[in-house]
Amino acid sequence: MSDVNDKPRRRYRSATRSEGARRTRQAIIRTAAELFAEHGYAATSLAGIAQAAGVARPTVFAAFGSKAALLKQVLDEALAGDDEPVPVAERPWFRPVWEATDPGGVLDAYAEVCLVIARRAAPLFEAVRRAADDAPEAAELWSTLQANRRAGARMIVTQARKLGPAAPGLAAETAVDIVWLYNDPPLYAALVTRCGWSEEDYRRWLATTMRSALLPSG
Known part of the structure; x- marks a missing residue:
């Protein structure tokens, strides 16, 4: 004892x-x-x-x-930028979205967020998409990625509509569909990596296109 x-x-x-x-x-x-x-x-x-x-x-x-777990961790860190347990929406580079004072400012800031994420994650999104047809674990991860992108799109639409009017007749859910379409990292791969656009051209095009689709003209 x-x-x-x-x-x-x-x-x-x-x-x-x-x-x-x-x-x-x-x-x-x-x-x-x-x-x-x-x-x-x-x-x-x-x-x-x-x-x-x-x-x-x-x-x-x-x-x-x-x-599969390693692939998920690789994607999580590509989306966030590091291994710190901080949600994307609370990252310093996401802050301009919350600090914007009008709907156009929200979309401009979000275009920069999409660029930051796509720069790191676009090749990995493509790898998961290709694997999803044959690997159930990859298919599950792909489904999660799509759902998370949609949740992000909904968050942006909600924030923009808090600050000002939307395009006449544009339903909130349709606006979410549009942002979900444009926040897809493979767009970056297609235009920047394959077509040779500069990142600034891509960011400007993304912001302008989302503004045109979601906000009142003029």
Whole structure:
């Protein structure tokens, strides 16, 4: 029996070890993002990711559990910009949407948000879309991505309509449909990556097009 005066031992967690684990995790995520975008989901294995990242396969499995879980984490970080548990709508680069004082300002700010997200996530959206036909886990993730984009579109329409009138006769749900169409990252891939548009041209076109579709003329 231990002495009543004995103090329980405190579990010691090395800050250096924790930071090392985080760096390893981020290296895996960066590598996985590159391989998923370049080779597709089906052709990318955990073993291949581990080899390219310079770690053992059990390390990848221990950190993420499965290829589907790793793909989801890669997408989450591409959408948010890092691994901090902060929703997209609360990110500093989303703040101009909430600070806008009129509907046009909301749409201009959201066009910039769409650019920021698409720059990071467009290739990964394409990888998930291609995989969705054959991999149930990818199909589920694709469905979630579409639902999340629609939720974002609804949030923007609601905010814009709080600040001013919409185009005459435009139902709120139709406005959500329109924003959901335009906030799709593959649009960035088509116009910037394939057609050679500058990012500023893309942002300006997106803002102008959403304004024209959603707001009163003039």
